[in-house]
Amino acid sequence: MQLSCHKQHYRLCSLATVLLLFLGARLSWAQESPYIVAYDHYLEEPGNLEVEYFSTLGTQRDGDPFHAYWVELEYGAKAWWTTELYLDGQSTFSQSTVFTGFRWENRFRLLQHEHFVNPVLYIEYEQINGADKIIKEVEGHDIESDNEPNALARRTLKHELELKLLLSKTFNGWNFAVNPLTTKSLSPNEPWEFGYAVGASRPLALNASANSCNLCRENFVAGVELYGGLGDTESFGLHQTSHYLAPALAWNLPSGSAVRISPGFGLNSDSHRLLMRWGLSYEFIGFGERISRLWEKRW
């Protein structure tokens, strides 16, 4: 098939091409952990693309509630390297809906085999504005009262580099994950900020049934996350930091999709009282192969 795109329709054609590639791919059985903030050491399978949508509904003591959402495109470049693009947005009730920026994340598995603890290096570049509220991680002195009206907040641009060390271990069905993190604004004279996320999870059943089923216990993974800020290089510690405890549940469906839900509860007066999160993901196998075939045809 010969596709010809006029210059002014380039974006539309690009979108159509991507949709065609999705339609030609096959769905894969998703095996998702329930974590929304913490990461375990498992990467995307090579050549597969996972498309995820997440929502966070948050309350604010001195402001309007908000709905922050993001789309993740997660691609397994290698068995040891996963790359991911985020597109973030946010609606604050009685205010406005704004696009708040993008993030580009890369995760690298550092060791070949499974070990007592499995380290993965996480590097992310983010270009977001001050209205971003997805709270995908908490760092430094991020607190609830930082939030300004969207009209003001969106004028503040942030270019940040974020590094995490993802430490994870799966034992007897239990996964334990510990993620220390640091963030550096690329603007001059900004301190390094610190934060953490820890998580534990386990499937509701370790044995699988012989038949494909939606509501089997092995399709559900339950867990809990704890995450928060640890100050910065100028004032390290828990003073004026926010922290959350979030039970989480993932439901992996045989159709290839997964649903995650996680109510996060603020643990101190600097935290949002409630962050209600949910997400939906689909995994497509052979996406990279199809892209490369398209490339071959073109040349």
Add this chain to the structure above:
Amino acid sequence: MVNKNTVWLLLAAFVLPAGLCLFTIGGASAQGIDPATAHDRFDYAEIAKAPAKARTRNNPQEGKPETVLVGKKLFAQHCAECHGSAAEGGKKAPSLRADEVQQATPGALFWVLTNGVVRRGMPVWSRLPEPQRWAIVSYIKTLNVSPSPQRADNTTQ
């Protein structure tokens, strides 16, 4: 007035997932790969790297009536995309019907499944609970039949 960025965000957030949903109605067929070619493209050295302690582990699921059926289902969900629906091998992964696999101990196969062969593209599968990994090993060990002549004929045409 809706700004331009919001339009693109909405497109990304809703049009793409909608396209993906449409796909679930459609679907696509798996590619046929010549098992012999697949065998030649890979080596099985990783199996020999399993430590002695791992190699001698017995399969605790062996002999349980449903184990092979469970393994077959899990194989289709997690392994078939690379190894082929009949484990005949593919572009990305070797045949599991090969002698190197069929003659390996269950413990060695379990070790490879758990640790993956990351540098060659096989992910680690320790995310699957142990009973499920053993069930996959049980299923793989039932594949000790060479590809049928009929299939071989089809793939060479």
